[in-house]
Amino acid sequence: MVSRPRVPLPVEYGNDTEFWVEYPSGLVDVSRTDRLPAEAKDDAKFQPPPLKATQLDIPVDGDRVVRVDKEKTALVVIDMQNFFLHPDLRTHETGLACVDPLMNIIPPLRSVGSKILWVNWGLTDHELKTLPPSLIRSFRKHNGGGFGSELPGNFGRLLMRDAYNSELYEPLQSEYLKGAKNGTDFWIHKNRMSGIWGYQTALDLFLKENGITTLLLAGVNTDQCVLGTLVDAYYRGYDCIVLEDGTATTSPEGAFENVIYNTGNSYGFVTDTKRVIGAVGL
DSSP, rough: OOOOOSSSSEEEESSSSSSEEETTTSSEEOOOOOOOEEEEEEEGOOHHHHHHHOOEEEEEETTEEEEEGGGGGGEEEEOOHHHHOTTOOOOHHHHHHHHHHHHHHHHHHHHHHHHHEEEEEEEEEETTTOOHHHHHHHHHTTTBTTTOOOOOEEEEOBBTTTOOOOOOOOTTHHHHHHHHHHEEEEEEEEESSTTOOOOOOOOHHHHHHHHEEEEEEEEEOIIIIIHHHHHHHHHTTTEEEEEEEEOOOOOOTTTTHHHHHHHIIIIEEEEEEHHHHHHHTT
16 A cells, blocks of 8 residues: 655656656656756646657556656566466466456557566576575575476476576467567566666666666566566666556465555555556557
């Protein structure tokens, strides 16, 4: 639950190039398009600029609306891979429930020029030699297995690049391939729980090279890889909006709720796929 009161007067946050403007109406403009005029800073009745064709107004929790730039916004889908979702490997009912909302939101976002980024584990043999012991231990259960180990059936080596267990859970894999062919979707490998940890990660470089400032975050697990990516993106100054019906976790009760609470009150904003689709107008 978001508990931030509305601002009594218009306020601009940031600096000369990176800025948000928040209005008493509840609108938070993160598009970095219109500066707040000096005379407006003491005027509680000052009205935000009209919505431009390049922008979307997305309702979010806390009685707010976030204004984003369509082409500076990307859907970041994290770890919706067979290893985490396939019923032959584990039970993740809440994760599987995210598939349909994601399938619904992807076409509308593509239609307005927003990119779809699939951020996934995909290790190389070289990376296996450079992973820190803490990370290796966390993925090795019962003194066996771990990164690079053979999984049963045709799933291949655990979270290795191009292995079947590292592919997206269907129908997401087919949806990605369709988008990749059309130039709207991009696959980005990661080798930590966060997709944007450290210096010059593939995700951070892609976002900067493409001028993307606003992230719609989804995937599994909410309190692990999604949270890691969310927090690191927040530290780097990206606008973070979590899609509540597009993310899930297998952790005990309270873990998911904690991330949603702290996102809405600290890291950014919380909405759902239906509200984004409504903002697009499809």
